[in-house]
Amino acid sequence: MITTILLALIPVFIYMSFLKLTLPWKSISFSKSITYFITGISSVVMIMIFFRFFPGWQTNIFPTFSIFGFGYDTYLIMSFIQVALLEELCKFFAFRIGDTIANELNPVSTMFYCGVSYLGFAFVENIQYANNFGTEILLTRSILSMYLHFLCGCLVGYWVGMQKLKPKTRNRSFFELFLRKHGNVRRIAYYATGVFLAVMLHGIFDFGLFTKSDITDSILIIMCGTMGTYFSYINLNNIWRRTREQKRLDQ
Secondary structure (H helix, E strand, C coil): CHHHHHHHHHHHHHHHHHHHHHCCHHHCCHHHHHHHHHHHHHHHHHHHHHHHHCHHHHCCCCCCCCCCCCCCHHHHHHHHHHHHHHHHHHHHHHHHHHHHHHCCCCHHHHHHHHHHHHHHHHHHHHHHHHHHHCCCHHHHHHHCHHHHHHHHHHHHHHHHHHHHCCCCCCCCCHHHHHHHHCHHHHHHHHHHHHHHHHHHHHHHHHHHHHCCCCHHHHHHHHHHHHHHHHHHHHHHHHHHHHHHHHHHHHC
16 A cells, blocks of 8 residues: 555656746745645545435436437536536635645746645545556556646636736726626636636546547647646746846846
């Protein structure tokens, strides 16, 4: 059991180290990362409590469900509602617990702390899979499933971080001005947007796995490309900002 836990922790530290090395040095705190990671594990407890009250949720609750008639309708329900929606909501609530404790105000840091929080769920899930199918499965899950959870966390964290920014008034739409005036509605709208997008990404990924579709490979390519592009943007923007500050000091 100890060996399984240690093996499951290795990819967690790899992801966290990657963040620490690629982001501006002081934007990520290791102690805060641990806080978010530990509170992220509580999402598993939430799911277990949910299954306690709804034990049939893990089974095919809509065996004859059909809308489109192509035989995959049941997998759509399982992928997007029974799995993705439940897991993303629990992971979000667990992240909010950590965010309340850490009280992080930086939007960029919030985005990646959310990803770290979601790694807490992936860590426990990897242990469960290793106990059921052997430790050999950890490598595949660390590359695929854990990366999915991490990316979903960053996606949710982006919208949570955006919500922490003070809204602007210039060149804004009527809807944005409405949200600016009603802070609670704005907060809920941003949270709901992040969770919805994470559910969509998670659901598409699971649907590809359940149906053994090639769409899974396409989603992975998009996921890797998206994160690679964003990390490049963060670093180039940081270099550009430092260069501009240095030129200002030289003058």
